[in-house]
Amino acid sequence: MTDKKLKLPEVGQWPDKLVVPALIAGAVLSTVGFLMAFFYVAPVGGAAVNGAELIGDVMVSQKMLLSQKIFYFHMPVAITSFLALGFGCYYAVRFLMTKNQRFDTCSRICLEIALLFVVLTMITGEMWTRFEWGVWWSWEPRLTTYLILMLIVIAYFVLRSSVDEPERRATFAAVVAIIATIDVPICFMITRLIPSSIHPVVLREGGMSPEMGLCVGLCALGMLLVGFVLYRTRFNQVRLTQRVEALKETVDDER
């Protein structure tokens, strides 16, 4: 009964009107941010390395790195992935409250977007780690957290594919999405707060200059808009497929 009054996300609602402007704005902002990163913001010092380290056949301890520019791409992507996970959790809660399949669809798509951006974060982060610290992997809080996040999101999709019954699949997926959203901040906190006397952590420079902040802000806004466009487009596609399936079934029934 309550389902009737419930406002469900559907194809053709107001967010769809924003898709084209958001796409244009997102593309422009990301491009501007990207160009700014190279032509406007001054290069900053790379992270301090523990002692001298061999990077690209050169012994360095501290240097101005062009590879730091990837930061302007890395951080916005990371923010977007986290936001996508947050929305996934929100829709998961809505699903558990209403048991309406629409919210399950929304939650699933949010997690797909989250997975895409988490993988991008990992790739960009990897590049940065390699060039700044000279290692392929470091168990640094942020990296670790993102690795865990990526593993949980992958587990989420494996779980979805291993349950056949739609309602049960949706419920399990929603529960895992919520657990993931609770787990990830705790993971960051714990890996961050536990003193590093046993476990030396590579230091990262603190503080951003105003122009750096501006550049990151532009890129982040652009990336969020791109994320939104991707979500909405994917949602429309999935929803229309579902509606076609439902129509097919009705036709089958009538015959």
Next chain:
Amino acid sequence: METALSVDHLTKSFGGRKAVDDVSFALPEGAFLSVFGPNGAGKTTLLRMLATLSRPTEGTITLAGIDVKEEPERVREAIGLISHNPMLYPDLTAEENLLLYAKLYGVSDPQKRVIELLDAVGLKHRRLDRVRTFSRGMTQRVSIARALVNDPSVVLLDEPYSGLDPHAMHIFDELIASVREDRTFVMVSHDLDKGLALASHVLVLARGRVVHFGEKDQMSPDEFADLYRTTVGMGVS
């Protein structure tokens, strides 16, 4: 006679598919309803909703005067379910299994009640044996005792015959007859003969919808078989 169970515009859907679609019927106290239908007709979904194991999307179920959606806990006290799954722990004895359920329901004198029930299903002498050592038929008899531990006014049966040999089926029928009294029964089965033998009312479902509902005596078994073939067979072929 008082109404023991009434189902009103009951619908269960997920996504676009409706497993149970606008089903309504009412049963008087002491009735035995057999639900028939092909696979995927929504029989089990209907039974699971009656058993409070699945929430209806729309519509209401009133069982022993209680709304299932509003107060599932109170409904659970008034129902018993016998399915093809015995719901017994194989490593516990028959007595321990029944005691567990009796305690969960808060039966006033669990020990006495359990012995009575085991006696009623003719397994008092095996009460200290593990359920793992029981034959399928014996397990199913303990399962009847389990379902009656809270003295339910409505008993639900979900394909209770599957896996039973003819002799065990016969014993099962006798036992069910002996515990009938004024309880209301709802049985899901695809065995037409078995279902009709016990029934006072019949309900035929196809693709989640009611095709036929009425007292069994309204038509002869042959007429019923014809009806079943024409209505249900239509969609299947």
Next chain:
Amino acid sequence: MERESEYRAADRGRMSGSCCKAPSTWTQYKTLLAKDLKAEFRTKDMIVSMGIYAFLVIVVFGVALSFARPGSEFLEVSGGLLWALVVFTSLLGLNRSFSKETENGCLEGLLLAPLDRGVIFLAKATSNLVFLALVEVIAVPLYWVFFSSFAAPADTGWLLVVPLVVGSIGIAGIGTMLSTITAATRGKDVMLALLFVPVIFPLLYACVSATTCALVGGDVFADGFFTSLALGAGYDVIMILASWVLYDFVVN
């Protein structure tokens, strides 16, 4: 039949479906817990297989460390190895614990009884904790017997019991919840590992840190032991609360 009439006589006093008074949550919890313990101690198959598995993991560690030089550096690794042992062993147990409930449809039987779903969770988590604790009582000393030749732990070494308790509580809590989910999936063993390891990661990190602090002792102990424990305990509280709330949805 005579017993039939006997049964009826006993049954006559009933008022339609109201023979019983719903017992207290605490009684139901005790009943469920007693059921799990009784069933397990009768067959002992879960504890025995967990114990054997733990021993085999220790043997594998022995091979892995056979070329390592003994020395105090070993203490920095041993805490982590101990936790690897605990995680692998508990994974095995958790996989088993819920398949017992689904085997005969018993879970459905419990769901039909008028009891809160949270009680089922708490009882199951408690029994898992008991089994895990029993295996740890055997496996942890065994671990030290085999690796004590590498390095002697600091005086504070015995305090590793505290992170073991904190970690086991968390593992039993969140593990019970996840094993309930995976028991109903295809390829449940792998699925549980896939969900369990990343979700438990923060707790594991905190516990390894606390254990290592206790083993190394000295300044390191003062620095990290209590912070790590507090964080691990915080994880326990949050995750067990979340599991308890979400359990209702998982079993229905």
